[in-house]
Amino acid sequence: MNITSAADGIYRLSANAEDILFEGLWPIPNGVSMNSYIVQGEKTAIIDGVCGWDGVPQTLFSQFEQAGIDVNSIDYVVINHMEPDHSGWLEDFRKIRPDFTIVTSKKAVPMLESFYGIHNRVIEVGDGDSLDLGAGRVLAFAEIPNVHWPETIATFDTLSGTLFSCDAFGSFGAISDAPYDDQLSAEQIEFFEAEAVRYYANIVAAFSTPVKKAIEKCGTLPIRIVAPGHGIVWRRDPHKIINDYRRYAEYQKGPARDEVTLIWGSMYGMTEKAVGPAVEAMEAEGVKVHVHRVPESSWGDILASVWTSTGVVLAMPTYEYKMFPPMAAVLDELGKKRVQNRKAFRFGSYGWSGGAQKELDEIMERLKMKWEFLEPLEFKGSPDEDHLTEIRSRCRELAREVKKIAAASPV
Ligand code: FEO
Numbered sequence: 129m130n131i132t133s134a135a136d137g138i139y140r141l142s143a144n145a146e147d148i149l150f151e152g153l154w155p156i157p158n159g160v161s162m163n164s165y166i167v168q169g170e171k172t173a174i175i176d177g178v179c180g181w182d183g184v185p186q187t188l189f190s191q192f193e194q195a196g197i198d199v200n201s202i203d204y205v206v207i208n209h210m211e212p213d214h215s216g217w218l219e220d221f222r223k224i225r226p227d228f229t230i231v232t233s234k235k236a237v238p239m240l241e242s243f244y245g246i247h248n249r250v251i252e253v254g255d256g257d258s259l260d261l262g263a264g265r266v267l268a269f270a271e272i273p274n275v276h277w278p279e280t281i282a283t284f285d286t287l288s289g290t291l292f293s294c295d296a297f298g299s300f301g302a303i304s305d306a307p308y309d310d311q312l313s314a315e316q317i318e319f320f321e322a323e324a325v326r327y328y329a330n331i332v333a334a335f336s337t338p339v340k341k342a343i344e345k346c347g348t349l350p351i352r353i354v355a356p357g358h359g360i361v362w363r364r365d366p367h368k369i370i371n372d373y374r375r376y377a378e379y380q381k382g383p384a385r386d387e388v389t390l391i392w393g394s395m396y397g398m399t400e401k402a403v404g405p406a407v408e409a410m411e412a413e414g415v416k417v418h419v420h421r422v423p424e425s426s427w428g429d430i431l432a433s434v435w436t437s438t439g440v441v442l443a444m445p446t447y448e449y450k451m452f453p454p455m456a457a458v459l460d461e462l463g464k465k466r467v468q469n470r471k472a473f474r475f476g477s478y479g480w481s482g483g484a485q486k487e488l489d490e491i492m493e494r495l496k497m498k499w500e501f502l503e504p505l506e507f508k509g510s511p512d513e514d515h516l517t518e519i520r521s522r523c524r525e526l527a528r529e530v531k532k533i534a535a536a537s538p539v
Pocket residue numbers: 209211213214276277294295357358
């Protein structure tokens with residue numbers, strides 16, 4: 129990947145990370161980009177680093193040379209966020225440039241010490257503070273706590289109108305040498321929209337209220353470019369990704385899109401017999417249905433499609449007097465991300481005793497999910513024709529409800 133110019137005096141450096149689990153947890157089948165930005169006035173700052181994963185800092189350092197930027201000219205390192213995918217290169221960077229000044233938030237200071245043993249040459253900044261780089265270039269700072277950690281700030285270059293937003297407005301997806309929205313086709317933009325939803329649902333979702341506050345705060349700035357820590361840079365239409373994020377934040381408490389996510393698991397194929405008819409019934413009502421089998425599907429993919437869905441269908445058997453365990457694990461994760469107010473329906477098989485419903489009720493209550501369920505349908509062993517007819521009927525009812533709710537509250 130090459131270093132590129134985002135605006136006059138601003139360069140984007142980036143490395144793609146692939147074949148890893150993001151945060152050690154989330155599959156990223158299409159990779160992710162780790163972006164840094166060099167901002168030049170009379171003095172030079174680099175905003176955000178990249179992770180210390182093998183080879184990644186070296187990729188970044190080679191881009192300094194490409195652009196003819198002497199690493200010794202870097203005066204400031206602005207750390208918007210301490211998560212190591214942004215700060216993890218500091219130790220490597222110190223080996224090639226030992227005497228720079230770090231600019232970061234007050235809450236990040238003790239983290240610098242505990243993560244990397246750094247405690248000197250640090251300037252604390254917060255709301256209303258700025259850093260004059262000279263030549264008319266002033267960086268202004270805004271606290272955006274919990275987007276994604278409590279210490280996070282955003283940096284705004286007042287000269288070019290560039291918002292360095294860190295995790296906010298980011299997306300998954302590795303990037304080629306065309307990292308700007310004005311270089312991409314409609315299909316490529318669509319790809320990054322889908323990657324943004326999955327990134328949002330996996331990484332930022334639990335903090336949707338802080339996201340809304342951050343959008344409100346940053347909305348007062350004259351933004352001309354959005355330059356996030358992950359994903360493409362938005363300079364043709366910077367407000368598109370801001371508006372997308374506003375919508376994603378609203379999806380948390382619902383309603384979302386006129387879509388249904390069906391999550392299913394089956395031990396010996398009995399519950400599975402009803403899955404196809406359920407999907408067909410909902411599709412016949414004209415709603416988009418996302419289908420995921422547990423435990424095979426990744427939590428990341430399930431979260432992303434439930435996030436955009438107004439309706440959810442759960443299909444699983446009872447297992448040892450409780451719910452099929454991988455379904456319980458997924459629901460627990462959905463609850464922790466505070467996916468609330470979905471319209472839902474559950475069906476499934478049992479052998480000699482039920483129990484799935486009791487655990488489902490417990491999860492919904494404990495995590496305050498407020499999902500509104502149609503009457504569940506359980507069958508002993510395999511579903512017969514009457515069961516399938518009833519399942520089709522309830523799925524059609526759910527799909528109609530979803531369409532009605534989504535149409536009444538378009539987001
Ligand atoms: Fe991209 Fe919260 O780290």
